[in-house]
Amino acid sequence: MIKILLALSVSAMLFSTGVLAKEAVASHEVHWDYEAHGPAHWDEFSTLCAKGKIQSPINIITKKTQHSENNNSLILSENVTALDTIADNGHSIQVTVDHGGSITANGIEYKLVQFHFHGRSEERINGKQYDLVAHMVHKSAEGNIAVVAILFNKGKKPSPLLQKVLDNVGKVASINPAQLLPKHTNHYFHFKGSLTTPPCSENVQWYVMREVQSATKAQIKAMRAYHNDNYRPVQPLNGRVVESQ
Numbered sequence: 001m002i003k004i005l006l007a008l009s010v011s012a013m014l015f016s017t018g019v020l021a022k023e024a025v026a027s028h029e030v031h032w033d034y035e036a037h038g039p040a041h042w043d044e045f046s047t048l049c050a051k052g053k054i055q056s057p058i059n060i061i062t063k064k065t066q067h068s069e070n071n072n073s074l075i076l077s078e079n080v081t082a083l084d085t086i087a088d089n090g091h092s093i094q095v096t097v098d099h100g101g102s103i104t105a106n107g108i109e110y111k112l113v114q115f116h117f118h119g120r121s122e123e124r125i126n127g128k129q130y131d132l133v134a135h136m137v138h139k140s141a142e143g144n145i146a147v148v149a150i151l152f153n154k155g156k157k158p159s160p161l162l163q164k165v166l167d168n169v170g171k172v173a174s175i176n177p178a179q180l181l182p183k184h185t186n187h188y189f190h191f192k193g194s195l196t197t198p199p200c201s202e203n204v205q206w207y208v209m210r211e212v213q214s215a216t217k218a219q220i221k222a223m224r225a226y227h228n229d230n231y232r233p234v235q236p237l238n239g240r241v242v243e244s245q
């Protein structure tokens with residue numbers, strides 16, 4: 001079982017980092033996690049995790065963000081229904097899309113490859129950690145990554161997509177990732193950062209949606225039953241300016 005998980009995780013890691021896969025220490029005998037080999041030890045798996053300068057996640061201080069005047073356009077075309085694979089990859093519940101939609105950021109197209117959930121948000125806004133976050137991971141032809149983050153808070157309204165994911169862990173199901181998105185997608189924070197897991201590659205454009213989605217207490221509990229503490233602590237900004245739209 002451990003071997004299978006390791007193989008799955010390593011292949012997921014290689015898959016999600018593309019050209020930067022050489023940074024991954026694929027032959028390492030222990031694998032990273034959120035416990036004994038947690039974030040404070042991730043430099044054992046990739047030096048970038050400790051020495052990188054634009055690491056993610058970050059705490060977004062809204063009064064320090066800079067309004068960007070459409071010079072940072074984001075077009076979301078996620079409305080594609082396909083038979084996707086839903087699995088516990090050992091770190092999170094991940095939906096690997098068979099053929100997904102795409103986003104266009106600053107004129108560059110990134111295709112959706114997978115989305116996954118963290119039991120508490122990694123990114124914080126003015127210090128606040130949200131109850132859950134979904135990361136939609138997209139990849140460009142050059143192997144660069146753009147992640148769209150969807151924050152969730154406990155509320156009365158269930159998330160239909162979250163429910164579908166929860167009902168189909170370990171299965172293949174018909175999924176439309178557009179159902180993850182908030183109603184208003186024209187307000188978001190943008191910054192340059194990294195993968196929030198080893199190898200912590202710094203080739204990621206982050207887009208954090210400002211409109212927070214609702215999930216019920218039961219849905220959040222069900223997701224946390226798989227992974228409760230799978231979030232990396234916030235990392236230094238090192239002079240980065242967060243753009244707001």
Ligand SMILES: [Zn+2]
Nearest residue numbers: 116118135196
């Ligand atoms: Zn993530």
